[in-house]
Amino acid sequence: MQAQSPTTYQIDVALDPLEVRMQPLNVTPTDAQQRTLREQSGWNQWAANHPRWRSIMGSVTGLPHRAFGPAIEVPGSDLVSRAQHFVANDLVDFGIGFEGEWTVETKTGQHDWAFAQQTVNGIPVEGGRIVTKWWEGQLIMWGADWYGDVPAESESPLTELAQMEAATAGVEFDEWYEVEMGDQAWVPVLGQGDELDWHLVQKWMVSGRDGAIPRRYETAVDVSTGEIVWRQNRVVHIDGKWSVPAADGKPERAVLRMGLDRPADAMVISGVISSQVHEMYPYEGDVTLPMPSLSLPITGGAVYTDNEGGFISDASGPQLVSVALEGRWSTVLTNGSTPSLDVQFEDGYNAMDLSDLGNLKERSAYRSVSLIHDHMKSYMPDFTDLDWSIPTNIDVAGECNAFYDGQSVNFYDAGGGCNATSLIADVVWHEYGHGINDYFYSSLGYNFSNGAMNEGYADLWAMSLGNIAEIGKGFYTDNEDGIRAYDQEPKVYPQDLVGEVHADGEIICGAWYDTHLLMGGDWMQTMSLFIDAYPGLQATAPNGSEGQAFTDVLIDVLQADDDDGDLSNGTPNDLAIVEGFDIHGISVFSYAEIDHNPEEFSPAETDIVIEAETFIIFPYNLYFEAVNLWYQTEAGGEWTQVVMDNPDGNALFTAQIPAQPAGSVLAYYMGITDDFGGLSAVNPVAAANESYPNLPHYLLVGVEPVLINDSDEYSDFGNWTTGLPGQDNATTGIWEEAIPVGSYAEANDPSSVVAPTQDHTVGFAGYAFVT
Numbered sequence: 001m002q003a004q005s006p007t008t009y010q011i012d013v014a015l016d017p018l019e020v021r022m023q024p025l026n027v028t029p030t031d032a033q034q035r036t037l038r039e040q041s042g043w044n045q046w047a048a049n050h051p052r053w054r055s056i057m058g059s060v061t062g063l064p065h066r067a068f069g070p071a072i073e074v075p076g077s078d079l080v081s082r083a084q085h086f087v088a089n090d091l092v093d094f095g096i097g098f099e100g101e102w103t104v105e106t107k108t109g110q111h112d113w114a115f116a117q118q119t120v121n122g123i124p125v126e127g128g129r130i131v132t133k134w135w136e137g138q139l140i141m142w143g144a145d146w147y148g149d150v151p152a153e154s155e156s157p158l159t160e161l162a163q164m165e166a167a168t169a170g171v172e173f174d175e176w177y178e179v180e181m182g183d184q185a186w187v188p189v190l191g192q193g194d195e196l197d198w199h200l201v202q203k204w205m206v207s208g209r210d211g212a213i214p215r216r217y218e219t220a221v222d223v224s225t226g227e228i229v230w231r232q233n234r235v236v237h238i239d240g241k242w243s244v245p246a247a248d249g250k251p252e253r254a255v256l257r258m259g260l261d262r263p264a265d266a267m268v269i270s271g272v273i274s275s276q277v278h279e280m281y282p283y284e285g286d287v288t289l290p291m292p293s294l295s296l297p298i299t300g301g302a303v304y305t306d307n308e309g310g311f312i313s314d315a316s317g318p319q320l321v322s323v324a325l326e327g328r329w330s331t332v333l334t335n336g337s338t339p340s341l342d343v344q345f346e347d348g349y350n351a352m353d354l355s356d357l358g359n360l361k362e363r364s365a366y367r368s369v370s371l372i373h374d375h376m377k378s379y380m381p382d383f384t385d386l387d388w389s390i391p392t393n394i395d396v397a398g399e400c401n402a403f404y405d406g407q408s409v410n411f412y413d414a415g416g417g418c419n420a421t422s423l424i425a426d427v428v429w430h431e432y433g434h435g436i437n438d439y440f441y442s443s444l445g446y447n448f449s450n451g452a453m454n455e456g457y458a459d460l461w462a463m464s465l466g467n468i469a470e471i472g473k474g475f476y477t478d479n480e481d482g483i484r485a486y487d488q489e490p491k492v493y494p495q496d497l498v499g500e501v502h503a504d505g506e507i508i509c510g511a512w513y514d515t516h517l518l519m520g521g522d523w524m525q526t527m528s529l530f531i532d533a534y535p536g537l538q539a540t541a542p543n544g545s546e547g548q549a550f551t552d553v554l555i556d557v558l559q560a561d562d563d564d565g566d567l568s569n570g571t572p573n574d575l576a577i578v579e580g581f582d583i584h585g586i587s588v589f590s591y592a593e594i595d596h597n598p599e600e601f602s603p604a605e606t607d608i609v610i611e612a613e614t615f616i617i618f619p620y621n622l623y624f625e626a627v628n629l630w631y632q633t634e635a636g637g638e639w640t641q642v643v644m645d646n647p648d649g650n651a652l653f654t655a656q657i658p659a660q661p662a663g664s665v666l667a668y669y670m671g672i673t674d675d676f677g678g679l680s681a682v683n684p685v686a687a688a689n690e691s692y693p694n695l696p697h698y699l700l701v702g703v704e705p706v707l708i709n710d711s712d713e714y715s716d717f718g719n720w721t722t723g724l725p726g727q728d729n730a731t732t733g734i735w736e737e738a739i740p741v742g743s744y745a746e747a748n749d750p751s752s753v754v755a756p757t758q759d760h761t762v763g764f765a766g767y768a769f770v771t
Contacts, residue, residue: 015500018171018217020231023190024545029059031680035593037062042093052568052617056551060196063094063144066555071138071565079104083114083132086139096146098130103445107382109532109560111135115444120150126187131537135565150186154200157223163202166226167219173208180205187220187229199229212398214405232543236434236454237403238427238472269298269313271350273305275357277364280466281474282423286360288353292370293327298345304328307374317347325358326389330369332362334394361422362394365411368428375465376436379531385439394422402427404434419477426462427472433461446537451501452546453539456509459484460530464523469513486513493550493585507584508550515580519573532560550586558619570618578622588619594670594683604662604702612670613651614681623675629655631668662702669696711737711767735771
């Protein structure tokens with residue numbers, strides 16, 4: 001079978017011109033930046049008391065965004081008291097204090113969660129929170145996105161009318177609905193350098209219709225200036241019209257048909273309800289299948305059908321009953337009306353085909369909504385926020401799309417070269433998947449804000465129910481192709497991140513799908529990991545911060561797979577998970593560091609042995625390749641690479657450099673390479689940079705020190721005098737003997753060092769001559 005070309009997007013058409021995105025705050029720091037932030041934040045002191053714990057530092061807060069390691073016992077009688085104790089006794093050393101309310105999640109997966117929202121004078125700080133994860137009552141992960149410089153108040157606010165006018169300025173709708181005022185929040189945005197600019201914003205929901213597409217723009221307006229800090233459409237859709245169909249079809253996979261025959265014993269009204277529907281795709285013929293969860297308002301014994309369409313009422317017949325196309329989880333509406341049918345029920349078993357109840361589009365959508373709700377409940381039985389009958393609107397004005405608006409799922413009729421989207425089961429499942437994302441995060445007190453995560457996870461809900469790798473087959477009337485395919489060339493972060501949520505969502509959904517395949521293709525196993533990682537608040541990252549969100553997902557998936565509360569010793573499916581995510585450019589940074597005490601002198605005509613120590617731990621050990629040494633025997637010459645040996649399998653690595661003649665100056669540095677071509681833990685920091693590299697280590701061959709002056713322990717040259725007395729008239733660049741204070745072109749980025757942070761020679765006090 002020929003491979004199908006990947007789905008592509010007309011980005012200039014698909015991007016919403018009214019959307020306003022903030023510049024990403026939490027770009028994951030490089031390995032070198034991580035080291036600096038760990039040293040500055042106090043992390044190293046905390047980690048010294050908690051062996052094998054690792055952290056991913058937040059570039060803006062300078063605090064651990066995610067810290068994880070072997071389970072820690074924390075005193076307390078319940079989850080909240082343990083979380084409170086941890087903050088009061090551990091996070092206080094990071095300058096964090098919190099005495100407010102905690103939100104807990106204990107309904108999904110093997111882990112419990114406790115979240116704390118940062119507020120200032122009762123106003124929440126956008127993105128400011130403490131996250132803790134617990135395994136059998138022990139702490140296995142925490143994160144502190146906590147801001148220390150939030151203003152206490154803002155400048156004089158504009159009137160509410162002026163704020164509303166700012167929220168609606170430039171917005172043009174064919175039909176306006178309403179403008180609603182929401183909550184306030186403190187929002188940090190990047191200012192000059194590494195400074196944050198703080199905005200106190202008022203949130204407004206601006207709703208209307210643009211053509212056939214409804215809009216509900218959450219708009220954050222600075223209360224003092226009227227500036228739009230962000231604007232995002234909270235209506236999410238399948239985006240079929242804006243995608244370019246690919247070439248070849250895929251093998252079809254369908255949901256297993258449910259059994260029909262389940263006769264009852266008692267002489268009461270009982271039986272099974274079925275109907276003609278499209279099971280999966282509009283190009284397939286309609287089939288007769290059970291109608292699950294359908295409401296049967298039988299007098300004296302109202303009942304719902306079960307998953308197989310079966311029912312047993314307490315009432316006796318015969319009865320003529322008006323049956324509407326509504327049930328526990330879906331109420332079908334076309335032009336505001338729910339189709340109904342008068343049905344004659346007899347005593348005993350009634351095997352009934354209700355193919356006259358509504359039309360094929362209405363019945364197919366009803367059944368698809370009922371199936372995806374039950375699919376969700378099979379993995380989250382204790383989550384009840386979606387246990388109600390969602391309005392399922394059929395033949396909404398427009399074409400080539402479908403959407404979820406926070407209160408209903410909506411499907412367009414055939415037109416514009418597209419089939420009716422109500423006839424495509426996985427499109428219905430996708431839209432309901434948005435509802436699952438929305439209501440589950442709302443149950444935690446947060447918004448499922450990241451559009452790429454929302455689209456990717458809506459696809460995953462659909463794929464896991466249908467056992468499919470392609471979304472929307474049969475979307476177009478002239479072929480059987482879909483609109484997104486996950487068994488083709490993978491989308492990779494960051495090069496395939498384009499700023500369009502459907503396209504960007506293929507990265508995270510693709511990572512899940514490839515992990516699913518690498519683990520053996522068992523959806524029960526895959527979804528158990530998904531559900532355990534689901535409460536991790538990864539999708540609270542704003543649009544544009546997908547790198548942070550995707551990495552958080554990977555860490556949570558590895559912990560979901562862990563079976564002993566100790567991520568540092570690996571997990572049962574770690575190789576499959578790490579590879580599945582790395583296929584899409586999502587990986588956990590290298591935490592390894594190389595410890596090396598450089599020698600400055602070496603004998604001539606003798607092989608030179610360089611020693612270093614490093615600990616390669618999980619998850620980096622899964623894709624560790626080698627510790628390497630690069631050396632150079634003359635300035636400007638070629639660098640020679642040597643793989644360092646690990647003879648005893650411990651932390652010691654050695655490399656042997658051939659003997660060099662007396663007078664040689666040998667330059668060298670070390671680093672760790674991985675299976676994916678990455679280089680990390682370079683020692684000295686940034687020595688491997690192609691542009692503006694840091695100085696390497698230097699070794700003098702065949703010479704011995706005679707006199708040493710290091711400004712600390714040795715002053716063999718006597719006392720130095722700075723400046724030339726009576727002649728030095730310099731006013732700048734004055735030399736002095738002092739402890740160096742480093743500087744960087746980019747804050748906290750050692751690879752952009754301008755002035756070194758420490759004395760070159762290791763001495764008692766660290767003094768050096770500086771200017």
